[in-house]
Amino acid sequence: MQFDVADIEATSKPRMGLWGACTSNMLNMVGVGPFLSIPLVLIAVHGSKVLLAWVLGAVISLCDGLVWAELGSAMPYSGGPYFYLRRAFGEQTYGKAASFLVLWSSVLTAPLLIASGAVGFAQYARFLWPSLQGMGISAVAVGVCLVNVVLLYRRITTISAISIGLWVLVVGTIVWIIVSGASHIPFALKGQLSGGHLDFSPTFWKGMGAATLIAVYDYAGYYNVCLIGGELKRPERTIPYSIIISIVVIAFLYIAMNLAILGVLPIEQSMHSSALIADYMQSISGIAYARLADVLILVASFASVFAVLLGFSRIPYAAAKEGEFFSIFAKTHPTKDFPNASLIILGVLSALACFFSLSTLISLVIVIQTMVQFLAQCVAVVLLRRNSVGHKKPTFRMPLYPIPVVVAFVGWLFILISSGTRNILVGLATTLVGMAAFLFKTYRLQKWPFELS
Secondary structure, three states: OOOOHHHHHHHHOOOEOHHHHHHHHHHHHHOOHHHHHHHHHHHHOOOOOHHHHHHHHHHHHHHHHHHHHHHHHHOOOEOHHHHHHHHHHOOOOHHHHHHHHHHHHHHHHHHHHHHHHHHHHHHHHHHHOOOOOOHHHHHHHHHHHHHHHHHOOOOHHHHHHHHHHHHHHHHHHHHHHHHHOHHHHHHHHHHHHOOOOOOOOHHHHHHHHHHHHHHHHHHOOOOHHHHEHHHEOOHHHHHHHHHHHHHHHHHHHHHHHHHHHHHHOOHHHHHOOOOHHHHHHHHHHOHHHHHHHHHHHHHHHHHHHHHHHHHHOHHHHHHHHOOOOOHHHHOOOOOOOOOHHHHHHHHHHHHHHOOOOHHHHHHHHHHHHHHHHHHHHHHHHHHHHHOOOOOOOOOOOOOOOOHHHHHHHHHHHHHHHHOOHHHHHHHHHHHHHHHHHHHHHHHHHOOOOOOOO
């Protein structure tokens, strides 16, 4: 079955421009992740060379972002990864299995990713509502998921306006944090750069790997625009430039924010703080500003749930339209022209995932996505370059090819190995079950690899 790209482009009605695409990416990237995870990164490296983890995370993300940028420029359709792997590995053969696994992993990881932002929201809510405990935290997280379903139940033009407004609040919060401790940044930077030579022992790199995994989780989301490619203005240019801009801006903000905090609070206090930003603002400006910072972080986490749910709801929709996934995901709103069934299903699954711990959600998201999709996309961009005859060449071509591809591939392997044996086994089991589901589905339909001769 060949993709009817003309039909996809005709029904998607591109509307969102570069500015809206950048804000959607950055909302997805920021969320509540960095506000919760800075202590975890410090613990992983025992308080030393933490800046290296954020730099490594940025390098891996940028190189992987260039992979996404080239693939997205060549195939600017909603549900991007589904098309990337299918075309690269063969639309009638192995590409079918690869694209099915993308759908499989998306339906599993999207709710986990969305729930991680919602659980982070609930945890930060405890600073203002100390009595919030146990099932109350899960209940608040579930509410965040369901409210976002309601907000997204509308046209993409309105969503673009909401995204820009939320982006201003999210980035404004980080800028406020940086400016508040700006005078302390040189002191923290000097400490990070002059803290002795790098330790190349296995123990050090194991800790650095764990820290980089967390950093990459915080950077993740730069590819959100690829999931809604069919709803963009000039997507072949908007996709690559929005990815690059988003990574560079967020990397600068993350590193500056870390240095500001490390310049104000002792490392030991930062490592064991349960509300680091609030402690930081209280140290500088008092309790009133600490409470204000907490409210703004709540807005950031809410915005991340909004952006992730928007992007991932388009992946199963795109495949279902082609008859390659459950038909219910192909349903659209009768008058507003958006995938309402996919949105509702992922929203409900996200609400159910809110009963897992934040650490479990983060680990499973990174491992499953790396095993099923990120490593495969590095291979896909190479295959597509070699087999570009008959296909439209992408408007954007990554510089210094194939170096970014190699760096991204090795970086993902480094992160995967650092995730621990248990997480690797869970990711492998998820992949194998997905393959079994694909084989069962194709056997029943007598499609490849069970086609009758």
